[in-house]
Amino acid sequence: MVNPLSSPRAVxxxxxxxxxxxxxxxxxxxxxxxxxxxxxxxVFSVDMAxxxxxxxxxxxxxxxxxxxLLKAVLGLVKPLSGEVRLFGLPLSRARDRVAYVxxxxxxxxxxxxxxxxxxxxxxxxxxxxxxxLRPEHLARARACLARVGMEDFASRQIGxxxxxxxxxxxxxxxxxxxxxxxxxxxxxxxxxxxxxxxIIAVLKDLRAEGRTIVAVHHDLSTIRAYFEHMFxxxxxxxxxxxxxxxxxxxNLQRAYGxxxxxAQVAGMQAADAAS
Amino acid sequence: xxxxxxxxxxxxxxxLVAIGATILGIAAGVTGSFLFLRKRALVSDxxxxxxxxxxxxxxxxxxxxxxxxxFLPGLMLGAALxxxxxxxxxGWMLRRTRLTEDAAIGAVLSVFFGAGIVIxxxxxxMQSGRQAGLESVLxxxxxxxxxSDALVIGTGGALVLLAVLLLRRPMLAVGFDSDFAAVTGTNxxxxxxxxxxxxxxxxxxxxxxxxxxxxxxxxxxxxxxxRLWTDNALRMVALAGLAGGLSAxxxxxxxxxxxxxxxxxxxxxASFVLFALSLALxxxxxxxxxxxxxxxxxxxVHRRQGLLALALGQPIHEPFTMxxxxxxxxxxxxxxxxxxxxxxxxxxxxxxxxxxxxRGDPAHGLTASRYDGLTPIETVLTPDQIAELDxxxxxxxxxx
Amino acid sequence: MGAEFVALSLSPLLIGVLAxxxxxxxxxxxxxxxxxxIGDAISHVVLPGIVVAFLLxxxxxxxxxxxxxxxxxxxxxxxxxxxxRTARIEAGAAMGVIFTTLFAAGVLLLEQSDTSGVHLDVExxxxxxxESLIWLDATGWSSLLDPMALAGLPxxxxxxxxxxxxxxxxxxxxxxxxAIATFDEGxxxxxxxxxxxxxxxxxxxxxxxxxxxxxAVGSIIVIAMFICPPAAxxxxxxxxxxxxxxxxxxxxxxxxxxxxxxxxxxxWLGFANSVSAAGMIATVSGLILGATMLxxxxxxxxxxxx
Numbered sequence: 001m002v003n004p005l006s007s008p009r010a011v012x013x014x015x016x017x018x019x020x021x022x023x024x025x026x027x028x029x030x031x032x033x034x035x036x037x038x039x040x041x042x043v044f045s046v047d048m049a050x051x052x053x054x055x056x057x058x059x060x061x062x063x064x065x066x067x068x069l070l071k072a073v074l075g076l077v078k079p080l081s082g083e084v085r086l087f088g089l090p091l092s093r094a095r096d097r098v099a100y101v102x103x104x105x106x107x108x109x110x111x112x113x114x115x116x117x118x119x120x121x122x123x124x125x126x127x128x129x130x131x132x133l134r135p136e137h138l139a140r141a142r143a144c145l146a147r148v149g150m151e152d153f154a155s156r157q158i159g160x161x162x163x164x165x166x167x168x169x170x171x172x173x174x175x176x177x178x179x180x181x182x183x184x185x186x187x188x189x190x191x192x193x194x195x196x197x198x199i200i201a202v203l204k205d206l207r208a209e210g211r212t213i214v215a216v217h218h219d220l221s222t223i224r225a226y227f228e229h230m231f232x233x234x235x236x237x238x239x240x241x242x243x244x245x246x247x248x249x250x251n252l253q254r255a256y257g258x259x260x261x262x263a264q265v266a267g268m269q270a271a272d273a274a275s
Numbered sequence: 276x277x278x279x280x281x282x283x284x285x286x287x288x289x290x291l292v293a294i295g296a297t298i299l300g301i302a303a304g305v306t307g308s309f310l311f312l313r314k315r316a317l318v319s320d321x322x323x324x325x326x327x328x329x330x331x332x333x334x335x336x337x338x339x340x341x342x343x344x345x346f347l348p349g350l351m352l353g354a355a356l357x358x359x360x361x362x363x364x365x366g367w368m369l370r371r372t373r374l375t376e377d378a379a380i381g382a383v384l385s386v387f388f389g390a391g392i393v394i395x396x397x398x399x400x401m402q403s404g405r406q407a408g409l410e411s412v413l414x415x416x417x418x419x420x421x422x423s424d425a426l427v428i429g430t431g432g433a434l435v436l437l438a439v440l441l442l443r444r445p446m447l448a449v450g451f452d453s454d455f456a457a458v459t460g461t462n463x464x465x466x467x468x469x470x471x472x473x474x475x476x477x478x479x480x481x482x483x484x485x486x487x488x489x490x491x492x493x494x495x496x497x498x499x500x501x502r503l504w505t506d507n508a509l510r511m512v513a514l515a516g517l518a519g520g521l522s523a524x525x526x527x528x529x530x531x532x533x534x535x536x537x538x539x540x541x542x543x544x545a546s547f548v549l550f551a552l553s554l555a556l557x558x559x560x561x562x563x564x565x566x567x568x569x570x571x572x573x574x575x576v577h578r579r580q581g582l583l584a585l586a587l588g589q590p591i592h593e594p595f596t597m598x599x600x601x602x603x604x605x606x607x608x609x610x611x612x613x614x615x616x617x618x619x620x621x622x623x624x625x626x627x628x629x630x631x632x633x634r635g636d637p638a639h640g641l642t643a644s645r646y647d648g649l650t651p652i653e654t655v656l657t658p659d660q661i662a663e664l665d666x667x668x669x670x671x672x673x674x675x
Numbered sequence: 676m677g678a679e680f681v682a683l684s685l686s687p688l689l690i691g692v693l694a695x696x697x698x699x700x701x702x703x704x705x706x707x708x709x710x711x712x713i714g715d716a717i718s719h720v721v722l723p724g725i726v727v728a729f730l731l732x733x734x735x736x737x738x739x740x741x742x743x744x745x746x747x748x749x750x751x752x753x754x755x756x757x758x759x760r761t762a763r764i765e766a767g768a769a770m771g772v773i774f775t776t777l778f779a780a781g782v783l784l785l786e787q788s789d790t791s792g793v794h795l796d797v798e799x800x801x802x803x804x805x806e807s808l809i810w811l812d813a814t815g816w817s818s819l820l821d822p823m824a825l826a827g828l829p830x831x832x833x834x835x836x837x838x839x840x841x842x843x844x845x846x847x848x849x850x851x852x853x854a855i856a857t858f859d860e861g862x863x864x865x866x867x868x869x870x871x872x873x874x875x876x877x878x879x880x881x882x883x884x885x886x887x888x889x890x891a892v893g894s895i896i897v898i899a900m901f902i903c904p905p906a907a908x909x910x911x912x913x914x915x916x917x918x919x920x921x922x923x924x925x926x927x928x929x930x931x932x933x934x935x936x937x938x939x940x941x942x943w944l945g946f947a948n949s950v951s952a953a954g955m956i957a958t959v960s961g962l963i964l965g966a967t968m969l970x971x972x973x974x975x976x977x978x979x980x981x
Contacts, residue, residue, distance in 0.1 A: 031592075032580055032584075032593065034576050034580065034648075036572070036576070039568060039569070039572045040647060041576065041647050041648050041649070044576075044647070044648035045579075045580050045583065045648065071861075074861075074864070074865045075864065075865075076861050076864055076865070080573060080576050080577075081576060081577055081580060081593055081595070081596070082593075083592070092867075095865070095866070095867045096867075098865065099865075100861070100862060100865040102859065102861050102862055106859070106861060107858060107859045108858075110373055110976055111707060111857070111858045111915075112707070112909070112912065112913050112914050112915045112918050113854075113858065113913075113914065113915060114913070114914065117914075117915070118858070121854075121855050121858070121859075121862070124851060124852075124855060124866050124868075125866065125867075127851060128851075129848060129849070129851060129852070130848070157913040159913070159976065173862075234634070235646065235647070235648060236631075236648065250635075253635050254631065254634065254635035257634045257635065257636070257639070257643045257644075311764075311768055314765050314767070314768075315767075316765070316767050316768040316771050317712055317767040317768075317770065317771055319771075320712075320715065320771065324895075368968065371968070371974075371975075372910065372968050372974050372975065373909065373910075373973075373974065373975055373976040374906055374909065374968075375709050375711075377709050377710070377711040377712045377767070378706055378709075378711040378902055378906050380711075380712060381711040381712055381714065381715055381898055381901070381902040382899075382902050382903055382906055382961065382964055384715065384895075384898065385715075385895055385896070385898040385899035385902060385903065385957050385961075386899060386903065386957055386958060386960065386961025386964070387961075388895045388954075388957070389802075389895060389896060389899055389953070389954040389955070389956070389957025389958045389960075389961070390954065390957070390958045390961070391954070392801075392802045392895070392951045392953065392954030392957075393937070393950045393951050393954035393955050393958055395951070395954075396948075396949075396950040396951040396954065397941075397946075397950055399948075400941075400946060400947065400948035400950075401946075410798060413797070413798070413801065414782060414797060488778065488801070489775055489778070489779055491771060491775055492771070492772075492775030492776065492779065494771075495768055495771035495772055495775070496771070496772050496775070496776070498768075499758075499762060499764055499768050499769075499771075499772055502762065502764065503762055535786060535787070536783075536786070536787075537782060537783070537786055539779065539782075540779035540780070540782045540783040540786075541779075541783065543775055543776060543779035544776065544779050544780060544783065547772070547776040547779075550772060554758065554761060554762060560761075560762060560763065561761075562761045565761060
């Protein structure tokens with residue numbers, strides 16, 4: 001494993017943190033990325049690479065820059081320096097290969113729309129401005145809903161959904177995009193156990209289809225079960241690689257410092273017991 | 276002429292009006308800053324527009340009772356009642372419907388104002404000709420202001436200031452953190468009500484001087500101006516009072532020189548000039564300072580990243596980083612580090628390693644949270660602490 | 676009755692209806708984006724825009740005024756954003772600083788410039804003059820087929836109709852991106868949608884609606900139509916397209932009912948003179964909103980608190 005701390009660099013164009021074969025290009029590659037809000041860096045000089053067809057958790061304490069890293073990758077916040085490449089291409093040329101599942105709380109669920117309307121937003125690139133909605137579009141949206149177990153809710157007003165159901169609708173919308181890279185921001189935050197199970201099943205299916213998953217994740221106790229790779233961050237990249245190698249109490253200590261809560265300690269103990 | 280006006284030499288009446296307006300401006304600036312701290316600045320827009328139907332109805336009632344329709348305290352009472360009703364409606368809309376605050380404000384503002392216009396046209400038809408002047412409440416005019424009116428405004432403004440003085444602590448607590456204030460025993464609803472009452476009082480007092488369309492400016496602009504100069508809430512309130520008083524004084528004095536100059540717009544423009552100057556020049560939050568800080572910050576980030584790359588012998592692709600290092604004599608244009616560059620790079624790398632060690636040590640939890648990738652570790656630790664830290668470093672990192 | 680109605684009431688009534696609908700359409704999206712008060716700001720800055728256009732061209736003509744008002748709206752939106760970011764204050768306060776200042780500047784310019792003889796004053800700017808937009812050449816319903824008489828229609832009528840067509844077509848064309856960007860701006864940006872341009876286009880449409888309607892009904896009533904019919908529609912449905920339809924219906928109802936009540940209501944009550952139609956339209960739209968807030972099927976926030 002390469003420790004990214006020992007190799008900070010302005011821009012990375014070579015192989016990244018996760019060992020990859022020269023071809024194909026990584027699904028996601030970040031070099032020397034720095035993002036600041038005002039004069040407070042939130043992500044500092046981060047390098048990251050995610051191989052195609054893998055499932056990676058971005059892990060770190062609150063305020064460590066996990067969501068910001070994702071947003072910078074997607075061009076939603078403007079970085080101070082650094083470079084992002086998706087499948088070897090700049091973002092503008094790779095947009096249609098990326099799907100994004102934002103945090104559930106980032107939108108107003110009182111918006112006048114029902115579930116199927118939201119899922120259809122995922123088909124926007126095909127529908128464009130004026131193309132008519134055809135039965136096959138609706139069928140595809142319904143199929144995406146079925147995949148997350150929400151087919152019976154198609155005409156439900158979105159404000160009437162539970163938190164878990166809202167999260168599933170967001171995932172269905174991303175499925176409708178049929179992308180190669182899925183970026184999810186805290187997909188399991190505040191959802192019920194059944195939803196968590198359903199979501200992870202869908203993500204594992206996607207992974208089995210050869211798609212790439214990157215999710216911001218905060219529950220240390222489930223990382224082993226859910227993900228194969230992890231990226232530990234606290235403003236700087238702390239460690240990256242297969243979960244089995246990175247998920248150690250010393251790495252977690254370095255990421256969380258003195259801020260480890262009880263849940264994290266439990267996770268660390270689980271990690272130590274397993275290793 | 277203007278100088279005479281500013282030095283109160285245009286006669287007793289004009290001076291009285293200018294003093295009354297100044298007190299009003301201070302009261303507006305002070306009250307408005309609490310409103311701004313509570314993040315409800317634009318509620319005042321609804322409050323002021325909602326006075327119009329009350330003014331009209333009060334006029335009709337006073338005429339019907341055989342009195343003088345333009346009796347200022349009567350008009351003020353009507354204005355207060357109808358804007359109070361408007362506030363109640365906004366509160367009800369927010370509690371009972373799905374509408375958000377902006378929609379509630381806009382709806383009350385426009386509907387009350389529309390109803391007020393209807394009532395004004397009723398007055399026009401019933402009092403053919405004699406009502407001329409009631410429309411001055413829209414934009415304010417000190418031209419026909421009576422001495423008694425100036426006294427009412429000045430006294431009212433002084434009373435508002437007194438109330439603010441008494442209520443400043445709970446109002447600040449609620450404006451800063453309403454949940455915390457509630458937990459510590461402040462009756463948030465009552466304080467909010469009192470604050471809205473003060474806003475209403477300022478609005479009602481300002482109708483004749485500034486006019487109801489523009490009084491909202493006197494509640495917002497001085498507060499925002501003061502915010503640019505200080506992070507201390509009480510100091511901000513005082514500065515807002517100063518800015519508000521100054522604008523109102525200049526406005527009233529200047530418009531006294533020419534009857535064609537409406538008072539309200541001049542007061543608003545005067546306060547905007549103060550705001551614009553502050554926005555550009557204020558030391559901490561001004562635009563120029565902000566821009567300079569951003570440029571400096573961007574340089575620090577790129578310098579640090581570049582030095583770390585030099586230390587590790589990695590290529591630098593970012594042109595800005597390269598140019599920066601070259602200009603500061605850290606590297607040659609082809610990317611090779613100079614003597615000074617190598618030293619600075621080694622220092623940066625050591626700093627980074629020390630920070631990494633510190634952040635992994637729970638004993639340093641609080642210090643670790645000050646890490647921002649830029650701060651040299653010497654600024655947060657004593658030499659002894661650094662020496663202690665170095666003993667835990669993986670051997671001889673970077674210090675080649 | 677017929678001849679008198681066509682000559683005196685038909686054209687103000689139509690202009691009122693067109694203005695109400697033109698404002699209500701973009702109002703729906705402003706409401707959902709929590710930018711209802713942008714409508715407030717825009718309708719205030721229309722005044723300085725028009726005054727500057729008048730001072731530059733020296734005459735009261737439709738096109739320069741439209742451009743002036745649109746320019747003022749653009750300037751105000753940019754200034755609001757600049758103040759918000761530089762001073763790091765909430766959007767409402769930034770709005771309050773900018774639109775009051777621009778409005779004050781407009782009033783001052785107006786008072787200082789010689790506009791006697793042209794139809795331009797502050798009261799007119801605030802509440803318009805709907806009743807004066809009569810069709811003198813009309814002799815009865817048959818005039819609707821008479822090209823000569825039609826040529827005598829007040830120019831505000833075709834102008835307002837044109838504004839409505841442009842606003843309606845633009846919103847129809849932008850429908851999907853506008854809906855997506857309104858619901859979830861971050862997601863819209865990841866689709867590659869130009870979210871800033873979409874937001875600006877919406878503001879420009881609102882400015883177009885405001886300036887076209889401003890002339891006939893005045894700025895405060897423009898705000899009422901931006902907010903009240905869409906807000907009332909929000910109480911009636913939980914789908915976007917039906918909401919827009921409801922808002923159009925409420926806008927028409929407000930305009931018709933308001934105009935009729937203003938023109939004939941006082942006569943029924945035994946007064947000799949009518950009252951301000953624009954004010955009455957705003958009042959009626961408020962009453963409709965009040966009724967839907969009390970009885971509308973979707974008046975509460977939906978479902979489970981997250």
